[in-house]
Amino acid sequence: MRVTLNQIAEAAGVSRGTVDRALNHRGRINPEVAERILRIAKEMGYRRNLAGRALAMAGKDLRIGVLVQAAGTPFIQKVIEGIKEARTQVREFGFEVVIKTIPNIDSEQALAALRELSAEGCSGIALMPSEEPEFVGLVNSLAGQGIPIVTFNSDLENSGRQCFVGQDSMQSGKVAAGLMGQILAPASRVLVISGHPDFASHRNRTKGFTDELSRIRGDLNILPVQYAMDDEAKAEEIAYQVLQDRFGRAGNENVETVENIGIYLSAAGLDGVTKAVRRAEASGSVKVISNDLTDDNIRLIRNGEAEFLIGQDPHTQGYEPVMILFRQLFENRPARMDPLFTEITIKTRYNV
Amino acid sequence: MRVTLNQIAEAAGVSRGTVDRALNHRGRINPEVAERILRIAKEMGYRRNLAGRALAMAGKDLRIGVLVQAAGTPFIQKVIEGIKEARTQVREFGFEVVIKTIPNIDSEQALAALRELSAEGCSGIALMPSEEPEFVGLVNSLAGQGIPIVTFNSDLENSGRQCFVGQDSMQSGKVAAGLMGQILAPASRVLVISGHPDFASHRNRTKGFTDELSRIRGDLNILPVQYAMDDEAKAEEIAYQVLQDRFGRAGNENVETVENIGIYLSAAGLDGVTKAVRRAEASGSVKVISNDLTDDNIRLIRNGEAEFLIGQDPHTQGYEPVMILFRQLFENRPARMDPLFTEITIKTRYNV
DNA sequence: TTGAAAGCGCTAACAA
DNA sequence: TTGTTAGCGCTTTCAA
Numbered sequence: 001m002r003v004t005l006n007q008i009a010e011a012a013g014v015s016r017g018t019v020d021r022a023l024n025h026r027g028r029i030n031p032e033v034a035e036r037i038l039r040i041a042k043e044m045g046y047r048r049n050l051a052g053r054a055l056a057m058a059g060k061d062l063r064i065g066v067l068v069q070a071a072g073t074p075f076i077q078k079v080i081e082g083i084k085e086a087r088t089q090v091r092e093f094g095f096e097v098v099i100k101t102i103p104n105i106d107s108e109q110a111l112a113a114l115r116e117l118s119a120e121g122c123s124g125i126a127l128m129p130s131e132e133p134e135f136v137g138l139v140n141s142l143a144g145q146g147i148p149i150v151t152f153n154s155d156l157e158n159s160g161r162q163c164f165v166g167q168d169s170m171q172s173g174k175v176a177a178g179l180m181g182q183i184l185a186p187a188s189r190v191l192v193i194s195g196h197p198d199f200a201s202h203r204n205r206t207k208g209f210t211d212e213l214s215r216i217r218g219d220l221n222i223l224p225v226q227y228a229m230d231d232e233a234k235a236e237e238i239a240y241q242v243l244q245d246r247f248g249r250a251g252n253e254n255v256e257t258v259e260n261i262g263i264y265l266s267a268a269g270l271d272g273v274t275k276a277v278r279r280a281e282a283s284g285s286v287k288v289i290s291n292d293l294t295d296d297n298i299r300l301i302r303n304g305e306a307e308f309l310i311g312q313d314p315h316t317q318g319y320e321p322v323m324i325l326f327r328q329l330f331e332n333r334p335a336r337m338d339p340l341f342t343e344i345t346i347k348t349r350y351n352v
Numbered sequence: 353m354r355v356t357l358n359q360i361a362e363a364a365g366v367s368r369g370t371v372d373r374a375l376n377h378r379g380r381i382n383p384e385v386a387e388r389i390l391r392i393a394k395e396m397g398y399r400r401n402l403a404g405r406a407l408a409m410a411g412k413d414l415r416i417g418v419l420v421q422a423a424g425t426p427f428i429q430k431v432i433e434g435i436k437e438a439r440t441q442v443r444e445f446g447f448e449v450v451i452k453t454i455p456n457i458d459s460e461q462a463l464a465a466l467r468e469l470s471a472e473g474c475s476g477i478a479l480m481p482s483e484e485p486e487f488v489g490l491v492n493s494l495a496g497q498g499i500p501i502v503t504f505n506s507d508l509e510n511s512g513r514q515c516f517v518g519q520d521s522m523q524s525g526k527v528a529a530g531l532m533g534q535i536l537a538p539a540s541r542v543l544v545i546s547g548h549p550d551f552a553s554h555r556n557r558t559k560g561f562t563d564e565l566s567r568i569r570g571d572l573n574i575l576p577v578q579y580a581m582d583d584e585a586k587a588e589e590i591a592y593q594v595l596q597d598r599f600g601r602a603g604n605e606n607v608e609t610v611e612n613i614g615i616y617l618s619a620a621g622l623d624g625v626t627k628a629v630r631r632a633e634a635s636g637s638v639k640v641i642s643n644d645l646t647d648d649n650i651r652l653i654r655n656g657e658a659e660f661l662i663g664q665d666p667h668t669q670g671y672e673p674v675m676i677l678f679r680q681l682f683e684n685r686p687a688r689m690d691p692l693f694t695e696i697t698i699k700t701r702y703n704v
Numbered sequence: 705t706t707g708a709a710a711g712c713g714c715t716a717a718c719a720a
Numbered sequence: 721t722t723g724t725t726a727g728c729g730c731t732t733t734c735a736a
Contacts, residue, residue, distance in 0.1 A: 052729030
């Protein structure tokens with residue numbers, strides 16, 4: 001049988017309550033007694049039993065709030081799956097997880113939802129932030145009240161938030177650059193299609209990609225970045241224009257077969273690009289690398305329409321923020337403060 | 353406050369014990385009553401509280417045994433880390449995890465260790481199997497006694513084991529083939545260095561690789577597979593012989609710069625190959641893909657000595673078997689029977 | 705600063 | 721077949 005608080009109490013000649021105070025640093029205890037108890041506990045090989053703690057705390061109605069924006073997108077759907085998995089785990093200990101979703105990115109709605117979470121008495125909140133001053137103000141105010149805030153997917157660096165869970169976007173772009181550098185023939189052209197210039201993660205991926213690729217492959221011709229605004233049709237047009245340029249509308253006798261064209265998608269648009277490649281009849285010499293393992297993208301890569309997908313582990317982006325808050329509120333251990341960067345995964349048609 | 357057994361008992365006009373019997377299908381209950389209770393529980397939105405269960409079961413001294421072979425190798429070290437992480441989690445519920453390690457692969461010692469675990473009264477066992485009849489016999493006998501057995505890293509298909517956690521080696525070889533196919537110039541030569549012909553996972557990776565690569569890249573010249581027996585010096589010699597063949601000892605004026613040489617390591621040996629490449633002064637035109645994210649390999653890929661590493665998630669190979677057994681013994685839910693293949697990860701110097 | 709005691713939700717042994 | 725009851729290890733309130 002494992003060592004319990006009672007056994008330590010007996011060995012130390014004090015009550016169970018005193019042992020609890022010592023072990024959990026609750027104060028209201030004679031420092032010397034505390035020290036002695038700590039020593040005895042160590043000697044006896046004491047390990048806390050979480051079940052006991054959870055049960056004793058069950059009356060407290062601990063509640064974790066989660067605010068999700070852009071809940072309609074396939075990527076965020078996967079994040080939500082992660083949140084829900086964490087919720088079922090947390091629930092089994094008797095605690096609640098309240099999820100508020102907003103279909104798009106909307107700072108008004110985000111602010112309202114955060115107010116609701118606060119009003120509902122959440123003891124910790126995970127959120128996809130808005131950068132509006134009022135929103136940031138509320139985050140800071142909540143943090144000031146001792147409610148830990150964890151940002152996910154997108155960060156809010158200069159705020160009272162405790163930590164961030166999400167991707168290192170710059171590095172994600174570099175990973176793509178490394179791959180592109182491996183598969184393109186000398187002197188090939190490279191087209192970069194990004195999502196939205198206002199979106200930090202899209203910007204950073206693009207920058208990481210172009211910086212690194214020009215560094216390692218000076219021979220390549222990297223075309224100016226174009227923005228598809230997360231619109232498949234737009235992505236298709238951008239890609240088609242570039243492919244056209246080379247192969248001509250009705251076949252071209254001067255095709256150089258060695259050189260090829262690389263396309264990097266730092267946001268949505270793979271479906272559009274696929275159509276453009278078909279339309280331009282250029283499939284043989286185009287190498288495509290895209291972000292995000294959405295169901296559509298997975299289908300496309302299985303079908304050979306892209307060489308690589310770069311993933312950012314959306315499941316973890318949902319799961320970990322909730323669990324970080326849970327552990328912190330439930331156990332009494334020091335909180336995680338440093339950002340948790342999710343793994344950057346590389347997928348081909350063989351391991352997707 | 354959440355719904356509890358007591359509340360259901362009250363609502364149903366029965367005792368808590370009866371509700372427990374109904375909800376956990378323990379029998380000794382009137383089927384109609386059980387059905388009614390189940391219905392009421394559902395209506396009230398009952399969710400079990402694991403903390404309560406864990407606490408009530410704490411006296412039972414539940415013990416999970418783990419048998420690890422080849423514990424000295426860097427790869428298995430990572431597996432053991434996974435086992436230990438699972439152990440700390442399981443311990444917090446008051447249960448024990450007993451780990452027995454054997455430095456090498458040794459069926460005698462493995463058998464002895466399994467006997468010990470059995471004698472120590474483990475309620476579930478995770479193990480890296482031996483294929484010796486006596487070992488298999490003991491596995492079957494334990495399974496027959498209702499002790500669930502989970503194999504990991506290496507499987508024991510035709511036995512009473514419940515499920516397997518490990519890699520799909522054949523697919524791992526195909527992933528490597530897909531990458532090699534992307535990065536090799538036309539008509540290049542490919543050298544495959546495997547570990548041991550008796551080792552199923554090495555064999556399967558090699559087969560997956562050569563089959564797939566010859567399928568997708570008929571132009572390549574895949575040399576006969578050679579075995580390095582997990583010996584770095586041997587790997588170095590094999591690689592050096594092949595590289596020699598082309599570049600000559602003291603430089604060669606007829607080097608064709610377009611064509612290159614691909615080396616696939618389906619087991620250990622990257623350090624040796626690296627040395628061979630240096631010795632042959634062939635670094636410019638050699639493309640290396642190796643298995644396993646050992647610390648040495650990570651160092652080498654960071655240093656640019658290989659293009660890709662294929663990982664098999666050793667942490668999960670240790671963590672999951674223990675957790676599968678824990679969940680199964682602790683909760684009363686249906687057990688996992690189908691193999692759990694760990695993710696095949698692709699790493700470059702950028703995302704390792 | 706310390707002790708005593710109630711109770712968290714559940715299981716299981718025993719009684720009916 | 722059902723009810724009763726004694727805990728499991730811990731937290732927390734109240735009293736000393």
